[in-house]
Amino acid sequence: MPILPMLYQLPEELMQEVLERLGQSDLRSLQLVSRWAYAIAAPLRWREVELVDCRTQYEDGFDDHDDTPLIKVLLTLARKPELAACVQVLTHRCHLPPPSIFQELPQMPLASQTLSADPRTISLIRHAVRNMVKLHTLHIILGHPNLNDALLRCCFDKRRTKINPVRRLWLENCRVDKGCALSLNSHPPGLPLELDFSGVESVRFRRLPLSFGTYNHDDFVYSRGSLNGVSRKLEDGAGSTYRTTVNLLVSEQSAGASQLDWRDNHQTSVYTGDANPAPSVVSPLSALFKEANLYDRRIWEALSASGYLLPHDMPLLETGQLPSNVLRSETAYRGEWLGLLPQHLEEQVLHAFGEQRETLRLPQTVSLLCNSASSTLRSLTFDWVLIDPSFSHETATQSHWIRVFSGLFSLRLPHLRAFQLRNAVVADTKLPYDLFLLDHAGLNTRSRRHFIGLHGQPEQIQRLDTMCLEFMEAHGNLQCLAWPMEHFFSESGTTASADIAPRVSAVIDTLGRTLVDLRVDAMYSDIGEFQSDTSDSQSHSVARRRRRRFIERFASKMTKLTSIKIEGGVPRDERREIIRALHACPLEKIVLIGVTSTLGNTWGERGEDLGEPASHLRVPRLQGEDKEAVWKYGPAKPEDILPDFAFEANYGWPAGPPMLNVIAAHHASTVTELKFCGYQGAPALFAPTPLTTPLLSALKHFHNLERLVISLWFSTHFEGSPRDLDVISYWLNSRSPASTALVRVTDEEPEGWEKELKTKYAPDVLARRITSFLGPLLSEQAKARRGGVNVRASFCLGSYGGIFDVDLNVGRGALADVCLGFKGPREELEPERRRTKLDDRRWF
Structure with missing residues (x-):
């Protein structure tokens, strides 16, 4: 029976459900079939x-x-x-x-x-x-x-x-x-x-x-x-x-x-x-x-x-x-x-x-x-905007900026639920040096050079001094907050100044009850993040004290968070302490993004354990893991790691549980989504080092996990040289119906580099390899659910760091884990992925 007459008989709700699944090209074709088809397809088209x-x-x-x-x-x-x-x-x-x-x-x-x-x-x-x-x-x-x-x-x-x-x-x-x-x-x-x-x-x-x-x-x-x-x-x-x-x-x-x-x-x-x-x-x-x-x-x-x-x-x-x-x-x-x-x-x-x-x-x-x-x-977001005025020494420019920040934080938005400012990327995105969300702005003699235009303007200085705090006081129903980690508090002292301490405490207490989504960042470092910040330089010590005050005075007071995102140049021990500080929160989504693998370095000290060439990466700066501790704690159960717990910040990276075990110990029962991005030291897909399995073993405790995003790494070296661009071209051509680049004109079996492409980097081969690599590490209960666990394996290729993702669903089969379907590899600008990113962006 023809399909079109059957569509007439469907209830309108079911009809819409069917049409919603059609792409634009399908809707375009459908609306040309008949007047009736035009009437139902055109609104969606x-x-x-x-x-x-x-x-x-x-x-x-x-x-x-x-x-x-x-x-x-x-x-x-x-x-x-x-x-x-x-x-x-x-x-x-x-x-x-x-x-x-x-x-x-x-x-x-x-x-x-x-x-x-x-x-x-x-x-x-x-x-x-x-x-x-x-x-x-x-x-x-x-x-x-x-x-x-x-x-x-x-x-x-x-x-x-x-x-x-x-x-x-x-x-x-x-x-x-x-x-x-x-x-x-x-x-x-x-x-x-x-x-x-x-x-x-x-x-x-x-x-x-x-x-x-x-x-x-x-x-x-x-x-x-x-x-x-x-x-x-x-x-x-x-x-x-x-x-x-x-x-x-x-x-x-x-x-x-x-x-x-x-x-x-x-x-x-x-x-x-x-x-x-x-x-x-x-x-x-x-x-x-x-x-x-x-x-x-x-x-x-x-x-x-x-x-x-x-x-x-x-x-x-x-x-x-x-x-x-x-x-x-x-x-x-x-x-x-x-x-x-x-x-x-x-x-x-x-x-x-x-x-x-x-x-x-x-x-x-x-x-x-x-x-x-x-x-x-209801939602106001500044996402990596170029705002830094510190490079300009012109009085007019500085005065303009002071008026802009004053105007922004003078806003009163009675229905505001999300306020986000992210700036972890380049120097141009930095906030003014002494602007703090919950502290006095440092408009004193030390930092006034950053605000040249304010000389002789005591009223303006006084107005700016607590403008951010006043903004937070006026918006007591925030559910989402994103702010640079080093700009919550100044580095001086361990508590707020006496004149504003009660006000700061009141704001933090309110946010502890209302915030469900918190996002913090720090400026990225080209060489990657260290296990702990031990630098003695003045600038590093100031930034370090500011970040740690955030952990101890703010993060530890949160009780309702369901989502935490930590991005940029935050040392791994401080990421760990944020996770520990949020032990009372029912976290469902945890996102850690950096240059170095945020779960730990699987490549060894300076990359010495990696069996594949990685000369183009900055492996000499990679810090090794304590292998004995990883093997000891990696397979451990969450309850064995933390039998009794009371949060007290403990920095450094002593011989102890890996990052994923710490996360599991506090939040495995509630987490449904995990995202770990960072390519240096990331698990090597084709040649995993021995330390990879114990570093990732705690994944099996996340029984409610629905989605996992993780950076993986592989080498494209062949006959002594990297072939990243060849692999990228192969991926792009493989999904293009107009491409003839994959057509062979002989019946001979492929050899050399062509064989390497087909047997190692082909999209379906990659999907199977990812399934067999990550599947055994995932919770059996999570994989048994309908649809399994959605996994996004992310790879960084090319001279300019192109990011390609393979999306697949890993389910539990009778004898082995199975791939229930996959898409990719897709770059960030691939039309469907770009559309999805726009549609699924939270707080928009």
Whole structure:
């Protein structure tokens, strides 16, 4: 019997359950079958919409940021309100991989002037968003600046939010200075001037350059294509690199200053009439936007020829009625985006195109955005944002920053349940040196050099001194808190200052009753984390005292936590003491992330026990485990390790139980999810050292375990050289239906490296190997449950540290453990994995 007639007979709830499991391509096919199928498939097909550009090759060059795909989507939504009304989640992202936060993001202001600058595209955003009456979530991830502004100003138009408020906002790898400005005097493309963020319940600022400082001459931005831009090699997020075209930031900024001189020497007639004036009157800004205007003209001509029509109320944007290139370029030019410009440009550009320039810096805009949403905001997250002002010695910059922090911690958000600030990655993400959540800010003589702009401002100093504490006092219902471990308390003394001690104790007691999710971090170290911090240097001893005060004064007071995450350069003994300090909490999820394996070093001192080459890793700094203690305590039962327990911090790493045994002793009965990330010293999949089994033996005590994420390691050396890129290419090709790289043209058995690939690194071989490696270590009860234990084995490959995951379910078979299904290996940017990461992000 045909399936389609059977679908008619299903109850609506069951019908939705069936359709929810279909992918976008399946829904697209289903909606073409019949009118009835269209009616049930279209709402799901258009529930989530992505606006993504592409790269297009022409005979005379290539457009690295062709907007054709996203324009087609916008045209459909603008002309068909019934489809736009189905949109609930809208995502705009560039097709390029996001910049590496370690090497690239600090050099990328994300202020590309020439991307998506065509007024027709901006106007289409306005028409399409107007029809999205059910939109509740907006993601912008490495979006094009002009589209960022258009989406934000249209989604949060004051006239719209009263009727259809967007509830969740995710901003990542983008600049949104003008897009988030609550009020503008004018906007040349005609976007809304008044914004209102009331109704927003969750905001995540992720990897944004929230900085005021001057940018360097080698900072760069993405450019449109090959005619003007310079090709540059960037990381592709999969262990290798790719090439794209960029412009130097200073060259885009200089064009505005040069335009002033050009204006004085030409007649105003060049601002009207022919959209393509003679070369003799090409202005600096016209030259900057020449490529963008050329490619946009091609895009719209191709769309028109293909039958794509503009909405009926956009007559002034037909190709033949566009303003001249000079006027278009000046309208599109954004002037100064990025806080303080280099001195030689600041005065020249400042008054050039004033009505189009941002009047507020992005950090100030962020505070105003949150304040506008204060009546509804439930979750506020700053996730690895570039904020550190300590490298700037300019009084103006420091003063700006003081006002920003003062504005942020002056917010009062009555419904706030999650407040997160994570900053463990690079120096640019550090908090100001003496800013503490539960202590006096160190704005005294010792640290005032960090706040130059406050000299002679005693009232401002007093206001900042306890602003974080006042913020915590005002938000007594927090359930999730993320904060740098070294910025809870200062290093001086063992208790809070007498004047604030009762207040601090009251806040900690309240959080002890309300917090269910706690996340702490410390700055990553390239060489990895040691077992214990024994350094005598002043900076290390200060940071160490601060971290340990957090453990003894804060972590030990928590009683309700179900989730703990410890990330970055936290020594292993301090991680262990946090776990011990939380002995009274019913922990269900434990996450430990570092550079070195957070469970212990299976490779031995300086990697001497590892049987495979690892010359590219920093194994000389690896500390060995006490092997006798590991073999003694590894197989022990949790109750035998801690028969009687009362928490008292005990640092160092004496001969005792391994990390996993400590976790099991306190939390095995409640834990359902474990995550251990760190590749140096991680268990070697193909050549495990003898110490691996006792270090992991305690896994068998986690009977309620549902999910395990663990870093594993393997060597790709073959005939004396590493073959990481070959393995990565093999994985990517193996899942691509269009690839012919795996086709053999002979009937001979594979030999050499090809045989090694198929018999060792093939996805199904890896899944079986992971199952046979980890399966025997897992709890028999956990594996016996329906679906078994979900395991994610994570590998780091490539010259640029690409992370690849194999997801599988390990179940208990009649004779041996079985793999119940697997996916991968998948890199972080693989479409399904990226989508899942967005959907499953907690507290968003």
